[in-house]
Amino acid sequence: MRLAVTGTQGQVARALMEIGPELGLTILPLGRPDIDLTRPDGILPALRALAPDAVVSAAAFTEVDRAEDEPELAHAINAAGAGAVAEAAKALGVPVVHLSTDYVFAGDKMSPYIESDPTGPTGVYGESKLAGEALVRAANPNHVIARTAWVYSPFGKNFVKTMLRVAADRPVLRVVDDQRGNPTSAHDIARGLIDLAHLLRERPDDETLRGTVHLVARGEASWADFAEEIFRLSAELNGPHAQVERIPSTAYPTRALRPANSRLDTSRLETVHGIVLPEWRLSLEPVIRRILNETQG
Template sequence: MTRGQMRLAVTGQTGQVARALVELGMREGMEVVPLARPVFDLAQPDTVLPALRAAGVDAVVNAAAYTAVDAAQDDAANAFAVNEGGAAAVAQAAQVLGIPVVHLSTDYVFDGSGTMPWREGDRTGPLGVYGASKLAGESAIARACANHAILRTAWVYSPFGANFVKTMLRLGADRDVLRVVQDQIGNPTSAHDIAQGVIGVARNLLSSADPTLRGTFHMAGTGAVSWAGFARETFRLAALHGQTAPQVIGIPAADYPTPAARPANSQLDCAALADVHGITLPNWRDGLAIVVGRLMESRT
């Protein structure tokens, strides 16, 4: 399949990856069709097949999810309804329509123990409801549609919506000192890099029936850092655009309690994606420079 020929549906309309996919599609002359409420609603499974059939696409990316990690602790029914039931409905619809599904999942399916990057076959152990619901969604996808690729990613940032980078820039504009967790490590990942990778995976699924292209893969930015280190690099880049950088003091996660525990080790080993799909995402710093530049330019 050549560039520009694929017509791709993406669930959700305001999510970071969905918006990045729409941007990328416009730039590359590829049709990306967002599926969103009220016509399409992951919490209303009966809307999924009709909306996807009407879209007339070659593949579907399930990027929409219940992502409120802390709220999910007291809202498990809705988290599972979207992240498991909704994912199942998308995969079932893809199976009926004979199209591949690319499903986005998360590092939160792991318990964060150890110091080594997680591989696809490692034992899962979610620490909270959000991670458990996403893991259930992975199983639902695999059961419903053999023609699938599940992509686990982590620490997503972009110029869109709510994310760590935007929060840091907002807080840093008004404060001289910020205290940020330093004992949680992960792979910051640009939504635009994810979008590029997703398109590559979708093209591979459409161009080959090779079963090794199907299954679960890790897709995250190259390189690992703590939240505190992530914040420092964000402010270093913002300073190049004239914003005064606050002092970032690293603190233990225990000093910043949250309703849902976060994995201490969120590093993902992405070697399988490179070996099988030929896709490696750029270093997280490269994507961050682009995102911070866009955000700072939008303020002028």
């Protein structure tokens, strides 16, 4: 399968580029300057030139706090740009798998969110991603919108890399303990996206496969729980580690409000699509090992 992937610098896009060939796919990364989501007119010609069998729409404006100050740019990329990618895939007669986020929810539900729960983003980033979901649905019926959360990897900026970097200089770190989610490896997300793309290709008339799914690892944690597991594993590998001081969100204010509950229910993904991501702790150790090797070696 020839799989076009929008965005080349994001964690999931880089994971797709890394594992796709191992799974027998031809990955066709599409990023700047060849594609610019703020200039939708160029998206269809760029995708047509690649002749993909399916498209993963992974490019996004992901700087949550910066989005509060640049709402027009966030909406141009996450909403209009995402819609244009889905529309281009429709014109080419291929499915699109669009990557979305837990930030479309308000975060005030007491249990994990299911796909049909009311949305209610509390900031510009979530608003722009929710608008993007609506445009994808309208542009291309042959779609899956895959919401994920708390992504980590050996690439770019993420919580795991930040904790390991800061722990090298501080014996105690203050970490928020009243926000909960599903820490999820970008490589596990990439495998799930590939499985979804295969299903859409292999079963073009199965409407049950289309729509929205939640694509996160099994198990949950607070940021403090996540940090403690990072440091436990890092210590076993002779890497940096620190003691965690658990704090409330009010002690660590941010420009944009973070959801207190980012937990996503994956029942639909598992029962309808037959896709089950590993428990989050199982995927964490190899990522930490790789980060340490690349940092120290």
